[in-house]
Amino acid sequence: MGGDMLEVFLNEARDLLEQLEAALLDLETRPNDRELINTTFRALHTLKGSGGMFGPPAMAAFAHELENAFEKVRQDKAPVTPALVSLLLQSADQIRKLLFESDGDHSAESRRLADALLAEVADGAAAPVAAASGAAQPAMQAAVAETLQRFRIRMSLERSALAFGTNPLALIDELRDLGTLSVVADTSGVPVLEELVPTDLHMAWDMELATSRGRSAIDDVFIFVDGPDAVRIEELAAEAAPAPVAAPAPVAAAPVAAAPVASAPVAAPAAPAPKSEAPVAAKAPAKAEAPGEGKAAAAEANVRVSASRLDMLLDQVGELVIAQARLSALARNRHDPVLTTVAEEIERLSSDLRDSAMGMRMVPIETLFGRYRRVVRDISSDLGKDIDLQFSGEETELDKTVLDRLGDPMVHIIRNSCDHGIESAERREAAGKPKRGLLRLSARQAGTEVVITIEDDGAGLNRARILEKAQAAGVVPEGVTPPDREIDELIFHPGLSTAAAVSNLSGRGVGMDVVRRTITELHGTIEIDTRPGEGTRFMLRLPLTLAIIDGLQVAIGDAQCILPLTSVEECVELAAVETRASGGRNFVDIRGTLVPLLWMNEVFGTAERGAIVVVTESEAGKLGVVVDQVVGQHQTVIKPLSPLHAKTPGLVGATILGDGAVALILDVNPLARFVGQPRADRIAA
CATH class of the missing domain: 3.30.70 (Alpha-Beta Plaits)
Structure with missing residues (x-):
């Protein structure tokens, strides 16, 4: 069998196993849903059929036994029970091992699961008949x-x-x-x-x-x-x-x-x-x-393309956008109507191509969230806790490369929330809370960032225990009590754990440091907000590090900068609006709304104050960015910054303009922190 056909089979098998797992998790809460029963059976049948043609014989044989066992459920000869769902989920894991772990003998585990499934459906086979009431006897x-x-x-x-x-x-x-x-x-x-x-x-x-x-x-x-x-x-x-x-x-x-x-x-x-x-x-x-x-x-309807090919396509589209910008600048300088017409046509085509290339890489975050239903189910079962999992913002799209790397960090956070955060049913009841714990996963897009939140309604971080462990480990000197925010950050210190004993879920102090390192490598940030007795919220902010966006080109002194167009609301002349001062901060009145001003000349260290206010939307609300000049809209190819400048607050990246000059891409959320400071740190020389 050719390598291409084997790769197609393995990719399709992964999709089928994800579909099977999702159907089983839904079936656990809706055991009489005929559509879910049919979906589960079709997934098992397809795995058996395709495995017989392309997969290992042991996998095909095992899938055949699973199909035979579940056929009794489809014929209403056995009920769907939590025990049956658990066995089928374990069987799905076993199929993964048979497909992707060729080393080792898995036959004993396959036999055990197959026998357990047959025993489970056999034990429940008489249930529908035995439970029938007198009114149901004629049927x-x-x-x-x-x-x-x-x-x-x-x-x-x-x-x-x-x-x-x-x-x-x-x-x-x-x-x-x-x-x-x-x-x-x-x-x-x-x-x-x-x-x-x-x-x-x-x-x-x-x-x-x-x-x-x-x-x-x-x-x-x-x-x-x-x-x-x-x-x-x-x-x-x-x-x-x-x-x-x-x-x-x-x-x-x-x-x-x-x-x-x-x-x-x-x-x-x-x-x-x-x-x-x-x-x-x-x-x-x-x-x-x-x-x-x-x-x-x-x-x-669906064609599989490797991520490396998509990366190459996006890089080439980015270079095309830069070349198109140079052509447009050349047409403006030469005042040639024919050249201008061609430049406008190429600009339209490159814009459409850019959107198509970007759309290929963007994946709804529900594909990531869906994986954690099984994680939370298994953890809550191991811990003896009842935990509800809620999602919001699943339609938010994120670059697939970033999405793939987020899987493990989020698993670590979810495990900690379930293990350390959410209390037992007895403790929750004593605290006046519902017996069932709640874990929320949400996502939203905020300007150039995607914000992912993991929030639980547990006891919050135990700062006293964290500080005690940190002092015992020598991370914090004895007798020193840092601010609450710094104590919270200690959970990311390598080797520091507050678990009373080592378990399969926690206790070795590895995990949260990996979370921070991975998020940092993605040029993102992670924030903690904990409330004793109420819960803890982890907020992941992931900026766009390699993308093509629509931007607004502005001039600040001799520097050219780009503001993401998604965060820009309007532009007004500073002289045409009323300004006010309060507590060392300047505000501008925009139709009855006071908008704080950020003087970019102070950020960049230029002498003259700007004359144009670009009203943007930040996490803290509206922000007026004062610049010298608004040049116009610009298709922006984001290039990563050097290691020396990568951690500079307020910078997302850089881009190349039509004349070959470099422009800095600004992020309004970190810039909002400069408001009201007497002398902000410069983000550029």
């Missing part, structure tokens, strides 16, 4: 006389089916598992020996199947079969089952109809497709579409 008695459905199936696969991994005998075996199957091989297409190609498929099969599982189960068998006429399914007259069946018949109101896969080896639909009476492989023609048209659209 149960009607279910005893189950009816078998009969189907005539013609399987005529494409000649290239064998070369692409399809095993027709395995498909026949799966049909045989559904009921009573008769098979007649059609060998009329087999050529003479001299013309026979061993890798081509020349046979077809005519089959009749009597099953109680319904049409949807047959559709699942042929989920990977391509070709408009590869499979034809005809429903025949039903017949009574020869023996009564005690369990209720499968729920026909919510069938599972799997869509065919065009080219990718693994496919997992996001929602159950409606039941169709057309053959599985001929669904597109049944809707009066051209053969394969529906599959082509599905195949084009």
Whole structure:
């Protein structure tokens, strides 16, 4: 098997496992949700099918046993219990090991989980019948006389089916598992020996199947079969089952109809497709579409591209934007109408290309938040605490590279919030709190930053214990009591932990220092706000370090600077508005709202005060940035600063202007701290 196909299979398997985990976590709170049951079954079925063609045999066999066990749930022969969900989540972890950890023997753990699952569904198999009330007895008695459905199936696969991994005998075996199957091989297409190609498929099969599982189960068998006429399914007259069946018949109101896969080896639909009476492989023609048209659209819906290629594309687009800016400047200087027209057209095209390239890298943060549902569930189970997890701002988008690196730091913070922050049910009740703890994850965009907040309603940081541990470790001298804010920051000191004992969750003092180091490497900051008895909030601020943004170019003395356009509200002349002074601070009256002024000449150390107020929106509210001149809008390619300047407050990066000059990109949130200072630290020479 080629490396590309293996990589596609592994990527699709990761997606399927994430989908399976999310469905199981939802199923734990909504055990009777038929759609979630179908989604879980399809994920298991697809993992089994794709694993049989591309994955390790042990993984395919294990997934097959999981599917068989969960089939009883889908047929309403066993209930969804917390124990079953826990076993299935452990099984999903086991599939990951079988796929991505080739070293070691995992067969014993696979056998243990498979046996435990079979025992769990067997123990609960009688529950629906035993719990039936007297009013429900007529329905149960009607279910005893189950009816078998009969189907005539013609399987005529494409000649290239064998070369692409399809095993027709395995498909026949799966049909045989559904009921009573008769098979007649059609060998009329087999050529003479001299013309026979061993890798081509020349046979077809005519089959009749009597099953109680319904049409949807047959559709699942042929989920990977391509070709408009590869499979034809005809429903025949039903017949009574020869023996009564005690369990209720499968729920026909919510069938599972799997869509065919065009080219990718693994496919997992996001929602159950409606039941169709057309053959599985001929669904597109049944809707009066051209053969394969529906599959082509599905195949084009998502294309996997490596992150390195996206980085290269964005770098090239950035250079194109810089070149376009030089062309526009040249057109303005030469006053050539033809050149100006071409420059404007290229500017429009480069702007569209920039937006498209940026959109490819941006990912909703819900893909990150979704991972922590399982983390919080497992931690709360280990600690014996009931913890609710709430999300907000999941639609906020973040660069995928940054998103991927945030995974581990946020896990450390969440673990600490659950372990150290949120109290036990008894302590919470004694403190007048609800027994269930609450953990909130939120995200929002603020100017050039994405702000991610992790907040719990626990006891807050124990400053006395933190200080005691810090003094015992020699981090803080004996007898010295730092301010509260500095004590809070001590939790990021390497090797410092307040845990009473080492456990699998905490105690060794590693984790929070890694959090700070990772956030710093991303040119972000982390802030702590704790309230004794009420909870703790961690706020991660992540600036844009490699992006293309719309900016407002301004002049401050001889320096050219860029303000992100997303934070700019309006520009007014200083002479045209009323200014006031209070407590050493200057304000400007903007339609009845007093806006504090930041004199950029003091920040940059220039002699003359500016004449234009750029009204911006910062974390602290509105801020009037006073500059000498507003040059105009500018497409800004953010270039990282040197290590010498990277930690300068108020600077996000730099960019190259059309004339080749360097302009500094300003961030209004750190700049707001300079307001009212008699002499702000300079951010530029």
